Amino acid sequence: MTQTGLPVERSLPELSAALSAGNGAVLVAAPGAGKTTRVPLALLGEPWLAGRKIVMLEPRRLAARSAARYMAAQLGESVGGTVGYRVRMDTKVGPRTRIEVVTEGVLTRMLQSDPGLEEVGLLIFDEFHERSLQADLGLALCLQTRELLRDDLRLLVMSATMEAEPVARLLGGAPVIVSEGRQYPVDTLYRPPARTGLPVAEALVPVAAEALRDRQGDLLVFLPGMAEIRAAERLLRERLGESLLDSVRIHPLHGSLPAEAQDRALAPSIAGERKIVLATSVAETSLTVEGITVVIDGGLSRVSRFSPRTGMSRLETTAVSVASADQRRGRAGRLAPGTCYRMWSEEEHRRLRAADEPEIREADLAPLVLELAAWGTPDPGELQWLDPPPLPAIQQARELLVSLGALLPSGTVTAHGRRMAELGLHPRLAHMLLRALLLGWGEPACEIAVLLGDRDFARPADADFRRRLEALRGSGTSSAEEGARRRLVEAAARLKREIGSAGAAAGQGALRGGTDPCGLLLALAYPDRIGRRREGGKYLLSGGRGAAFAGDPPLVRAEWIVAADVEDSGTESRIRQAAPVALEELLEHFPEAVIEERTVTWDRAAKAVRARVRRKLGALLLEEKPMASPPADQIERALMLGVRESGLEALPWNRAARQYQERAVFVRRSDPAWPDLSDEALLDTLEDWLLPFCGGMKSLGDLQRVNLKEALESRLPWNLRRELDERAPTHWEVPSGSRIPIDYSDPDSPVLAVRLQEMFGLAETPRIAGGRVPLTLHLLSPAQRPVQVTRDLANFWRDTYFEVRKDLKGRYPKHYWPDNPLEAEATRRAKPRT
Structure with a gap:
């Protein structure tokens, strides 16, 4: 094994001692210390492993493959020998593999299939400061495994920038080991855009030209997403000039690229050439991009935020945090002194937030809730969390999973839910794929699934999702997108192979009728986003939200749609991608989605009870008609509700009834044992005294026939009625x-x-x-x-x-006004009769 002389080497004896003495540790190692590739190799021979494996969790697929290849090369082996990796739809492990680098979803699958992790001696959570949802979930599950099944299972949490003490406490008071990195000096230069609102790809070009002119080495450019990477690549090729482009290679780098394209971006430049790597935040940590001495930071990142209020996620492009900016800056000093160009001002830098929010606070928690239910712990409170998941998002996730048939209302996972969890996809996509297999449409469902996971490929201006599906199948794709198209086609094929066994187990069926499955399949994934057209080209979604297209696309004339991509924005969400669907198809193939609602309610406007039968698809009303024979008890409840809403004054009070009530209230004032006939008490007890006199009545008009005095008398037994006359005569x-x-x-x-x-x-x-x-x-x-x-x-x-x-x-001179009133005769007349 090569001794690399990396800074983390100095901390390895302390780390080894900590893991020998206990079952957990926290390693804080600065960027460039070598923790990702050196620590697993160094611990492989520890006696407490007892021949078991080391599993290292990496937040990103690109970093997982890169780390595994580097460690295998250090051993003089190929990946799949002593060191292997498992990432989504790509696995290279063998019978001799002792170190497995896995991505977060893979770890969860391992835990679900083997809760005791019997073949694993050490679990490493790398780059934990990124605080991804799956990392938090994986750590919570591993802590329970260690507590209940494997007290010898060791957990190591590693990070470059993190408050270590809270994590150490979560691990049960684990020791914290700190390793200084090997960081060369980095000059920081601020280069805000020439004008406000200039797209980041436009603003990048003069900064890249300056760096190529004034600095040596290769360039790593951070951009928020694939759309910006493509725009930047095009602009750089157009504007840098042939002389520069002859000696400069431009490489995109993001997690969706094929492995060979990623390898080209990571590899050293050929002698006499330089490279510009256009990367997303995937290059912030773990990866070493050979030859980089210049970083250009666009200052933006793209994050998904979930709104429990709307039940929708939205992608937001936000300014990076200080911690993220420092990580990016550090990439310029990994191999030699470097330069970091920040495309914002020093004043803007002072206003940046210190660190990113943990994903668990802002993400769609449907995958987490399904995993917990499959784990057998539907209540998140039973696990230990660094940050517990927020309850509103948990509740929203449960409602979605119940609607997909993954959970029972009690929170227990169903057989369908277990099959969904085994696929390792978002529950929406897993449900769509499993149902599509039964309907005989597994292939288009796989195509739709990969398109839903790629927000940038073939975005048509008219928002019709079918145009993207046509582009994936090779219709009208531009040459610039051909590589992305082939990548997605391969991903769809891999997904089809992966779910093939699930389809065979479930038994595939044939879908009758219909020629375009796109809208129908989207409805499976998004049952809460089926939309019906309203006036003005707006839509009401089955989840209860209003939504509208931007502008006037052809799709706006469709009566029924399914919104695949909705931007949460105020009261009316913006529909970014959708496909039409026929109501007849929904009714034929998914009758369980349509519910019949039999309601007996109080109609405030009509001041009467209304009994209706409604057929609804979520919040969408399909049909409404009067109920033939509504239950009498429901009519009575609704009528009493109407009285409470309208108030007692809506009842037919006359002087006799009101006086009876007031007399009883007077007696109760001196004798609290008497029945309470105050307005408040009467409203609270309508069912006791008013309802028996309302037989067959359904409206306030009907109630005018009630003898209120007789109804009030029913509140007093016969002996108290007689006593009332004595104590409070009329x-x-x-x-x-x-x-x-x-x-x-x-x-x-x-x-x-x-x-x-x-x-x-x-x-x-x-x-x-x-x-x-x-x-x-x-x-x-x-x-x-x-x-x-x-x-x-x-x-x-x-x-x-x-x-x-x-x-x-x-x-009144004609009236009788005696001198002695006590001896005078009382009279109802002007004067007494003589």
Whole structure:
């Protein structure tokens, strides 16, 4: 084995001792220290491995293949001997393989098939600072495996830039080993674009020309995505000039390229030539691009962010973080002194965020939730996380997986869900492929799956996804895209081979009817994005969101579509890619997606109960008609809901009913054991006192027939009804012989409003409630206007009457105003009968 003299070598004895003494460690090694390729080889002979394998997790396929090849070369072997790799649809391992470099989805598959990882002695999580969703999930599952099944399983977390202490605590107090990197000095130059809004590919050209003129060595350019890489390649070829292009080779570098194209970008330049490598963030870590001494950083990265509010992910192009910018800058100093050109200003740099958010906080969690359910732990709270997944995104993911048939509503994984998890694809794509196999359309489903995973190939201006499918099949593809087309065709073929066994196990069927499967297959992947046209060319999606095309593409006239790519933007999402679908096809092939809703609800506008039968596809209404014989109990519930919404005042109150209620409230004021007939209590107990009197009724109009007094009386047993009459009589007979109604609207002060002349001869205030409560007397003039309010009649006769008498005698001279009211005859007339 070659002794490389890499900086990490100095930390290997400490790391070896830590892993010998315990079952975990954290290694923080600066870029260029050699941790990725040196540590696995150095630990291969440790006695505690006991012949087991080392599995190293790499976040990116390109880095995994590159690391495996480099380590194999260090041993003088080819990949697949002592060192191998497993990445999506590409595996090179053999019976002698002791070190496996795997990507994150592969690790999850290994854990699901062998939870104890019996052949593995050490798991290495490389570049953990990237905090990918799968790395967080893999570490959480491995921690549970170590706790429950394999206490001898060792875990090593490695990173270039990371707060080590939280990870060390998560590993159970693991030791932290720090290794300094071998970093040559790097000059940093800021080169903001000449004008605001200039595309990054345009702004790159003068910076690249400056670097080629003023600096030695090869150039590594960081751009946010494949579209920008293609634009930059075209512009550089157009504008650098023939003299430069004769000696400069331009290489794209991203994870979707074929392995041979990636190898050309990573290989050293031929003598007398220089190269410009146009890369995505895949080149930030792990990879060593030979010959690079100049980095040009476009300052942008493209990240996927998921919105639990809408259930949709969106790609965002954002400014890099300081940590990411430093990683990129460090690539210029790995092999020699270098230069980093930053395409932003120093002021902008000071405003950059310190680090990127962990993907688990912002990603679509449907893959994670499916993996947990297949693992047997549907509750994420049962695992240990560095950052626990947010609950709204978890709930959104569960709802999607239930709609795909992967989970039961309880969260338990179904047999279909297990087959989906075994494919290692996003659950949407896995469901589409498995169902397409049963329908006999596995091949176009594989083509659609690879196109959905590639956001840049053959993007038509009219947003019709079928144009992309035609381009993949060789129709109208530009020469510039031919390489990408061949790559996707090969990927579709590999995917078809991979799912072939699943199709054989499931049994393939034939799809009847229909000539264009594109929209139908997209509906399988996106059942929540089936759209129906509304007025104005907008669509309502089956998930409940509104959406619209930008501009007026031909597809906008389709009645039904499936939106494959939707940009979450405010109340109306923008449809970027879609395909038409026929409702008849959906109804024929996926009848389970259509639900019949039988609803009995309160219609506020009609003020009545409405019983309807609705056929719906998600939020989309297909048909609505009246329900023939709605259940009586549902009508009753809806009617009572309508009363509560409308308020008690909507009921047919008359004076007798209202007085009955008020009398009962008055008695309860002094005796809390009495039934509560207040408005609040009546609303709470409608089912007890009102519902029995509403037989056959369905509207507020019908309720006008209810005898409310009789309904209220039902709240009191017969003995309390009699007691109510005694304690709170409806009327009081005054000296004139009149029976005057008592007003109980104020339960603290019942009122008897009576003409003054009818009270002559009565010395004391009338009392109710067994003599405990005096009535409040409103003594009225002959015109029924109050002339005195009192609860002390005796005091009125003694002190106030004579003043009142003078006034009344002047205004009503024909009426009887005696000098001695206590000895006078009470009368309902102007004067007593002689």
